[in-house]
Every structure is written in structure tokens, then in C-alpha cells.
Amino acid sequence: MQRIVLHVDLDSFYASLEELRNKQIQGKPIVVCVFSGRTEDSGAVSTANYRARELGIKAGMPIVFAKRLATDKDVVFLPVDMDYYHAVSERIMEILEEETDIIQQVSIDEAYLDITGRSSGDWDNAQRIAEEIKRRIRAEEGLTCSIGIGPNRLLAKMASERKKPDGLTIVKESQVNDFLRELPVSDLHGVGDKTVEVLNELGIKTADGLATFDLLILVGKFGKNRAKMLQEKAQGIDDTPVEPREIQQISRIATLKEDTSDLETILEKLRELSTDMKDRIEKKQVVFRTASIITIDTDLKLHTRGKTIKPTDDVSLLLETSRSLLEGFLEDNPGKKMRRVGMRVSNLACKADSRNLEGLDRYLDQTLTRPDRSRR
Ligand code: DGT
Numbered sequence: 185m186q187r188i189v190l191h192v193d194l195d196s197f198y199a200s201l202e203e204l205r206n207k208q209i210q211g212k213p214i215v216v217c218v219f220s221g222r223t224e225d226s227g228a229v230s231t232a233n234y235r236a237r238e239l240g241i242k243a244g245m246p247i248v249f250a251k252r253l254a255t256d257k258d259v260v261f262l263p264v265d266m267d268y269y270h271a272v273s274e275r276i277m278e279i280l281e282e283e284t285d286i287i288q289q290v291s292i293d294e295a296y297l298d299i300t301g302r303s304s305g306d307w308d309n310a311q312r313i314a315e316e317i318k319r320r321i322r323a324e325e326g327l328t329c330s331i332g333i334g335p336n337r338l339l340a341k342m343a344s345e346r347k348k349p350d351g352l353t354i355v356k357e358s359q360v361n362d363f364l365r366e367l368p369v370s371d372l373h374g375v376g377d378k379t380v381e382v383l384n385e386l387g388i389k390t391a392d393g394l395a396t397f398d399l400l401i402l403v404g405k406f407g408k409n410r411a412k413m414l415q416e417k418a419q420g421i422d423d424t425p426v427e428p429r430e431i432q433q434i435s436r437i438a439t440l441k442e443d444t445s446d447l448e449t450i451l452e453k454l455r456e457l458s459t460d461m462k463d464r465i466e467k468k469q470v471v472f473r474t475a476s477i478i479t480i481d482t483d484l485k486l487h488t489r490g491k492t493i494k495p496t497d498d499v500s501l502l503l504e505t506s507r508s509l510l511e512g513f514l515e516d517n518p519g520k521k522m523r524r525v526g527m528r529v530s531n532l533a534c535k536a537d538s539r540n541l542e543g544l545d546r547y548l549d550q551t552l553t554r555p556d557r558s559r560r
Pocket residue numbers: 193194195196197198199218229230231232243244292293348349
């Protein structure tokens with residue numbers, strides 16, 4: 185069957201998320217920064233939305249430079265809020281998980297999906313899957329993404345970069361040569377600036393130029409393995425499998441009907457979420473050792489509190505722990521109203537392996553409670 189891989193990449197991720205939660209900055213150029221705190225503007229740009237990119241502002245640039253480019257323009261500079269980005273990222277990955285059997289998340293906003301089985305190796309089916317993913321991410325999270333589809337990871341990744349933002353690019357097996365023909369070597373995924381410099385010195389500018397170049401000369405410059413790898417890339421060859429990583433945590437979060445600090449109202453919402461959590465815990469065949477609550481207050485600040493318990497897959501224990509964590513949180517934050525609440529299990533282990541964990545726990549319990557005979 186034709187192998188089909190899909191690469192999903194969210195558009196200007198952090199900046200889009202900032203825009204999403206604050207109506208007042210919608211439509212403006214937005215720059216999200218990591219402020220190092222040494223001086224007011226020391227630090228670097230983490231990302232810029234596409235309007236800010238039009239001004240020349242981009243990731244990695246010192247904030248001072250970006251501010252110079254923004255002079256006299258209505259540009260919004262904001263600090264990163266990683267908790268918020270991770271919470272949304274997790275939900276997006278869950279959407280992707282539901283749309284495929286094999287997924288490998290490679291960064292906070294990027295994942296490869298092997299959809300060979302789902303699409304039955306058919307490109308039209310693959311396109312429909314990609315359209316459904318785009319539709320869901322937009323409907324459920326209000327975000328756009330760019331998707332590339334190809335016969336392997338390398339081509340899927342390069343296809344997703346071809347049209348951004350909100351793109352969908354398909355490179356079928358039969359279109360690979362056309363796709364690569366005039367592609368600058370700098371656009372080959374995994375080929376860095378230094379390599380590009382050496383290739384340019386050799387007069388190699390495009391992927392097809394690289395693919396047909398004398399291998400012996402390349403070996404002389406880069407060594408055997410790297411030279412071979414470069415020529416394979418230039419031909420769009422890549423056998424790397426999409427390898428699912430072990431999931432680290434499972435969480436659910438939802439918006440309350442109205443902002444509240446009432447324990448029972450919040451618990452009611454958590455009970456609702458727990459049915460979904462139960463399904464996922466069963467589906468993933470895991471036990472958890474840490475139970476947490478997540479709350480987002482009316483200032484959109486995210487708070488989490490967690491507790492380590494004995495390995496279990498019992499959601500009623502999660503609810504019980506959530507209640508006590510929530511009681512403590514509300515006590516420490518009197519009058520603070522919540523907008524969104526959620527729960528999370530982490531410290532996961534495979535159910536199949538959990539017997540060993542339980543055994544270990546029992547062993548530790550016994551050793552800790554057993555009287556110390558040596559002193560008698
Ligand atoms: P895109 O994909 O070109 O539409 O734009 P982004 O912003 O999604 O860029 P991407 O996919 O390379 O990276 C995803 C997020 O990772 C991005 O929103 C912010 C963060 N990030 C990217 N590059 C840097 C960087 O150089 N420094 C820091 N601190 N964060 C970065």
C-alpha cells in the first residue's frame with residue numbers, strides 16, 4: 185500500500201494564541217518575546233504573527249531590533265505564557281490523535297501522522313483527512329494550521345512549509361520530481377546554513393542539482409554518510425518511520441457556564457470531564473500516579489495543583505483528589521473566580537507494567553513499616 189504521511193504545523197502558534205484570547209489586539213502585528221529580565225528589552229523574539237513578519241520581525245531576533253523595526257507602528261509586544269500554550273497544544277494533539285492511529289509530536293505545535301491505514305493509501309482520502317483536521321482545529325480551537333502530505337516524513341514536512349499560513353499541500357509520489365526540481369537547497373529540511381554555504385561554493389543551488397552532483401566530490405567535502413544522506417534528501421528519499429512517543433499525561437479542561445468560586449459548581453464540571461478522562465485512560469491502558477487540577481481564573485491566569493497517589497486507573501480517586509486539591513486552592517485564593525477548570529493525570533505507566541509498580545509499592549510499604557529487627 186502507498187505510504188502516506190501528513191505533517192501538521194500550527195501557524196504563528198504563540199502569537200495566534202495571544203490574539204485569540206485578547207480581542208483588543210486582534211488584527212494587529214503581534215510579537216511574543218522571551219524577556220531575559222536583565223534590562224527592560226533584553227531577550228529575544230519567540231515568534232511574530234504574519235502581520236509583524238511583514239515588518240521584518242522574526243523568531244530569534246533580539247527584542248531591541250524588533251522594537252526598532254516597529255517604531256511608529258501599532259505593534260503589540262507580549263511575554264510568553266508557556267502554560268497556556270502547552271494546554272492548547274495538548275488539546276490539539278488530542279484532535280490529531282483522534283484522526284490517525286500513528287502520531288509523533290515533534291514540537292509544541294508540530295506533529296507527523298502516518299495515515300497510510302486511515303487513508304487506505306489513497307491520496308483523495310488523505311486530502312479529506314487533512315481537511316477534516318483543519319476544520320476541527322479551526323472550529324474547536326479557533327486556530328489555523330498548515331498541512332503537508334507526502335509519501336514520507338521529509339516530503340510531508342517540506343510540503344507543509346510550501347504554503348503558509350493556512351495551507352494544504354499534497355506531494356504525491358508522481359509529483360516528487362516536480363516538487364524538488366527548482367527547490368533551493370536551503371529549503372531542504374535538515375540542511376543547515378553551513379552546509380548550504382559549502383553546496384553553493386560547489387555551484388549547487390537546487391535539489392536536483394544536488395541529486396545529480398558527483399558523489400565523490402560530495403564525499404570529499406562532507407564524508408561518506410552525510411554525502412549520501414544529502415543526495416537522498418535531494419531526491420526526496422526518507423524511510424524514517426513515524427514513531428509514537430509515550431504519552432506523558434492526559435487532561436481535560438472546559439469553560440464554566442459562568443465565572444465562579446463555588447466549590448460544588450466547579451466539582452460538577454470536573455465530574456462531567458471525568459467521564460471523558462475515564463474513556464481516555466481506558467483507551468490508553470494506563471495507570472496514573474499524579475492527579476492534578478487546572479484552573480484558569482478571570483484574568484486568564486492558569487494555576488495547577490497536583491498530588492501523587494498510588495498507581496491507579498480509578499477515576500473516582502482522581503475526583504476525590506481533585507476535590508481536596510480544589511478545596512485547598514479556593515481556601516488559599518478567597519473570592520477568586522474561575523473561568524475554566526480541568527483535571528490532569530500524569531506520571532503514567534502502562535497498565536501491563538503496573539503490576540510491577542504495585543509490587544514495588546507493596547514492597548516499599550512493607551520495608552518501611554516492618555520493625556527494624558537489627559536493633560533488638
Ligand atoms: P509558523 O509555523 O512559521 O507559522 O510560525 P510559528 O510561530 O508557529 O513557528 P514555529 O512552528 O517554528 O515554532 C512554534 C513555536 O515555537 C512558535 O510559535 C514560538 C516557538 N519558537 C519558534 N522559534 C523560536 C525561537 O527561536 N525562540 C523561542 N524562544 N521560541 C521559538
